[in-house]
Amino acid sequence: MSMDTALPFISHGKGINVWDESGKRYIDASGGPATFCIGHANEEVNDAIKEQIDKIAFGYRAHFRSHASEDLAEMIRTKAGGSLNHVVYNSGGSEAVEGCLKLALQYHTAQGEMSRRRFISRERAWHGNTLGALSVSGFLARQEPYFGSLLEASLLSPVNTYRPPAGVAPENVAEYCANELEEEIQRVGAETVAAFIFEPVVGAAGGAVPAPESYAQRIRDICDRHGVLMIADEVMCGVGRCGTWRALEHDGVEPDIMSIAKGLGGGYVPLGASVYSDRVAEPIFRVHGAPITGHTFTGHTTACAAALAVQKIMERDQLVEKVATDGVYLRQKLEETLGQHPHVGDIRGRGFFQGIELVEDRETKEPFSPNLTMSKRTFDTGFANGLIVYPTPGNVDGRKGDQIIVAPPYNATREELDEIVALLAKTIDQTVESCAT
Ligand SMILES: Cc1ncc(COP(=O)(O)O)c(C=O)c1O
Secondary structure (H helix, E strand, O other): OOOOOOOOOEEEEEEOEEEEOOOOEEEEOOHHHHOOOOOEOOHHHHHHHHHHHHHOOOOOOOOOOOHHHHHHHHHHHHHHOOOOOEEEEEOOHHHHHHHHHHHHHHHHHHOOOOOOOEEEEEOOOOOOOOHHHHHOOOOHHHHHHHOOOOOOEEEEOOOOOOOOOOOOOHHHHHHHHHHHHHHHHHHHOHHHEEEEEEOOEEOOOOOOEEOOOOHHHHHHHHHHHOOOEEEEEOOOOOOOOOOOOOHHHHHOOOOOEEEEOHHHHOOOOOOEEEEEOHHHHHHHHHHHOOOOOOOOOOOOHHHHHHHHHHHHHHHHOOHHHHHHHHHHHHHHHHHHHHOOOOOEEEEEEEOOEEEEEEOOEOOOOEOOOHHHOHHHHHHHHHHHOOEEOEEEEOOOOOOOOEEEEEOOOOOOOHHHHHHHHHHHHHHHHHHHHHHHO
16 A cells, blocks of 8 residues: 655544644544544553453454453443344454345345345445445445446435435435335345445445434335345444444434444454344354354454453443533534535534535535545645544535545543634635635
8 A cells, every 4th residue: 555655654642632743733523534432542441452462462263262352242232232132343344344244145045045145225325445345335436446346236325315316305315215225125126135234324425424314214114024134334423423322223223233343442453343133143043053254353352352441431431422412512513613604515413423515605505626626625724734524525426525524532522622613614714715726
């Protein structure tokens, strides 16, 4: 991988701040890629990592069990709730999604339904960089180099009330998009469909876009009626980021399978998990004995010890509850400061996962020309100002559209949130100005 030599070298971090080697401070308002959920350099987590490494870094899962991995699995089961009682660990989000896709296929194989091999997903969705996860993603720029080698998948309309499908009123988006799923299942034949995968709140490909009320309930019902499994990709929006531990909790819906990663280890270690229900587990264990997936580092002991420490802090300090409350505060601040900005078309999201869509014209929703690379420009201006936000382009049609995600660590104080919003407003103004010159 080539490195961008224009980037500064990282020096250290503390809480929501990071410093480069020149001594410049940055407010990490996006928690990196919506990952650093308890901030940087937490001593308790670092101690837990050291304690584990001093004993042993990694006990290979085919030879030993470990308390770290079993205690973390128990924590995940408890937090996920309902019948999501089973966990396969992996090393990040793409692997977690890959694991979910494979669990769905294995379930149908075990059920004797080998014809169910197809996945349905949505445009403007990001599920990861491994070939399977990339195949079900709707992110043109990242897929294009691999066209011809991707799995065939059905991609439905994005679910976005600010940019609804042509001719659909915002209030009808949930019904229209849910119907689209059912029509696609019927078109290809339910007996060929393994699962529908979606992000409950779209991240990297949309800019923190929650589905409207009733959408998740409707697709749950459609999946059930057609024997199609529901996979919730909660890699970015899950593990508390939206103010509930599972993002879909908000909708009162339980998926059959769910991917989690970023917030699980809080960025201290690479770790992901594919979580699945009793219903999915039953035939898999009965017919095959166990999920047939996994990697050398599955359940890495130090990774699990670090994530367990992160999750214990989230629980003890009630950080998910804090995100629910302070997410409302953050949103209010964003609305107050940017809600009437001539180049802010939409502010949306949930909890500490807020998206701001930048537009050329607020009235017509006309996006900026993609040649201006507005989201990247905003990131660059923010970076120069000592503010880190997460830029996402392409929400309109895969190329046009500019969004900025604000996703601070869950323990950011209200003063820090104020500072983020003030710096972001200044950054957006400067970025717009820079285009005029
Ligand atoms: C929703 C979602 N799924 C999967 C992934 C892939 O995760 P990773 O980059 O850790 O492989 C991401 C990464 O941004 C994501 O946002």
